[in-house]
Amino acid sequence: MTIEPILAGVSFAAGLAAFGGRTAVHVDGESVTYGELADRVDAAARSLGTVRRLVALEADNSLTSLVVYLAALSSGHPLLILPGGGGRASESLVSAYDPDVLARVQEGEAVLDVRREGTRHALHPELALLVSTSGSTGSPKLVRLSAEAVQANAAAIAEYLQLRPDDRAATTLPLSYCYGMSVVNSHLCAGASVVLTDLSVVDPCFWELVRNERVTSFAAVPYTFDLLERVGFADKDLPSLRYITQAGGRLDPDRVRDYAQLGRRRGWDLFVMYGQTEATARMAYLPPDVAAEHPQAVGIPIPGGGFRLAPVPGLEDRELVYTGPNVMLGYAEKPEDLALGRTVTELHTGDLARRTAEGLYEIVGRRSRFVKIVGLRVDLGQVERILADLGLSAAAAGTDGQVVAAVESGQDLSLIAKTVAQDVGVPRAAIHLHSVAAVPRLSSGKPDYPAILALHAAEQAKAKDHQGDPAGTSNDVRSIFADVLERDDIRETDTFVSLGGDSLSYVAASVRLERALGDVPLDWHLMPLGELARARGVDAEGSAGSVGAMFHKWRRRLLAPMETGIVLRALGIILIISTHIRWFSWEGMAHVLVAVAGFNFARFQLSGPPQVRLRRQLLSVARIVVPSVAVIGFAFAVTDTYSWANVFLLNSLLGPEGWTDYSRFWFVEALVHILLGLAVLLAIPAVGRAERRWPWAVPVVLLGADLLLRFRVVDLPYPGQGPVLWLFALGWAASASRTLRKRTVVTVLAVLTIPGSFDDEFRNATVLAGVLILLWLPTLPVPRALHGITGLLASASLYAYLTHWLVYPLFDQASKGLAVAASLVVGIAYWAVATRVMGVSERWLRARLAARRRRRQAASVAVDFG
Incomplete structure (x- = not known):
């Protein structure tokens, strides 16, 4: 057993008390001052003992873990950082290095497994920190860092970020990751504070924490920016945010430019940083004022550091070599290496780089890859x-x-x-x-x-195991999305809505998912693909151990829930066509479908950042306009029933007043006008922000505004069927009603406004019943045998509405039932052809736009290099 003297630790960890009453840590709504933190660290250091030992810490983003981390650094005990939560990686490193003390957090308390009073290791006097280079793989190769390196890098980061005492950084990365560790080190070095959290940026609670704790910065890796786009970060009101840092891999230059420009508009900076664990985290940073103009660069060396470009045999490009006080002592691959002193004086990064005329460094490749x-x-x-x-x-x-x-x-x-x-x-x-x-x-x-x-x-191996089993592919969620949405750029983190799915494609996907997975969650369209795929088999039946269980099993075999909106669309198109043909009369279903359209608008069109919303809304309109104009244009060419105003969906504005044959497509016109108007309205920044902040109140306000026209409180001329935005808004509000109180308010609004709105009491009752069913019953029981045809009719409902005016006169005299059936069959056929053609067209357009972006990027790089 070796007795090692305690040497001076890392300066910022040992000198916490110097900042006295300043706040050091914010956690769970409470604040811990530097003085209080210093007392906790001193107590933890005493528990580690007076003999210098190798301490291993399973580090997580908790106050307890942070205290043990600082205690080891401050008291000179070499600290081996392990991934939080244990697991194979931790076990592998513990087995390889046999630490003298193993620390972990259990139920909020530090648990120390003291394996020996002294140490079995020869520990070099300068050794302070051991960090893995392999993430969570548990490789025994570690980076040996000195106290000087940890201190120097923390001070350098604090200097170029210009950290101030009032800065507060949220811990968006693990303490066990060198990037997350450097955020903590630099802020505590500068007397600033950290907000400890494990929340992800996709969690609404994270942004609530940012606002409540007045967070000034957070750290991001490239994947974080994918998540930020999913949550509409560009439109978030974050008055305290001062800067965002990015490291952990190369961020696409276009994205660097976009976020740098966004930061300029919103009042915060983007710091793109370059580093390696071997340099205690950071080696270079890109000053925010040049990020938008040079997004491909990693920037300039951090204070105290320097670069040189070393020739590489056989390659034209040169390797980037870094020098500075934060360079590691060297690697450790076995316990005996802990006794080594400095074996590295400069860091050969392995990255191939060039230096621009502006003095910025750019990475152009990787030597070792x-x-x-x-x-x-x-x-x-x-x-x-x-x-x-x-x-x-x-x-x-x-x-x-x-x-x-x-x-x-x-x-x-x-x-x-x-x-x-x-x-x-x-x-x-x-x-x-x-x-x-x-x-x-x-x-x-x-x-x-x-x-x-x-x-x-x-x-x-998988191909061999599944040879001859085509069902595996056909039932795959990803394949369903790819087929229904005509897309091949689908990732596990994508949702049906983020991929551009709308109410027209939703039904087909829903029915196929039900076949593949069984009963699917009601909010499946908002679930990431990977999470949804794990729902496979949720409809599997257990054994029937009782008469009740057997009855339940047989009932589920006969009946299964379908979403109410799907059932209403399928039933609605049958009743609408039958009424138009006069097979029987059931007025009001078209107006119910206006409310269903509003309901689906809220589900599919109101997520993501503004530019994504606007594109999605305009694409949804195009998917209605294109097949509509095609059919109406054909009808205009072969009959004398329609006008140019019909072809351009403007009859309600330019056509004759009242109901005429020209009014047959009023439903499509009203829907397109509403969707276009809302796209324009929500594109106004103030309105868009209001909708995101008050998603239920906004449709209620629109409902009230349109009712002023409906009940002629404001007397403006309107042709055709009159205002129907209020019904659309009623469906929108129903979708946004997530509480009993809100659903009750919408019920009252429906009961007060729908009766008396139409001349026919039966129509009033139909519309009221449809809205209330949509509001209160998320699903309806439908015989399993009818699920397929119900989904098919719902998917093709718009297309059958468009074509039935041309189809039913061909069969009306022979049989009205046959006329209805023919209208539905032709509508389904048109849906199948039109959606396939439009899907191929959308894919072609996406490919062209992607190619254009790549050409612009290549041209930009050529200009920069020129």
């Missing part, structure tokens, strides 16, 4: 760039003889693999591209290259 195939050196980074130029998100790994890439795509990759092979000049058989929902990543957000490399063997 090469494999040899038939004697040729293949740059895995080049493989990723080729795939990116093709519009694919991918990460590539490899060994000598093969390249394996994980590609976020649902399409057949064989042709793309051939293109990659031709571009890099190797045989096609050496390139293996595997379609994945999302690129495998470590907890740090970086690609998990070992997992990517394992894809080839795993997929071969």
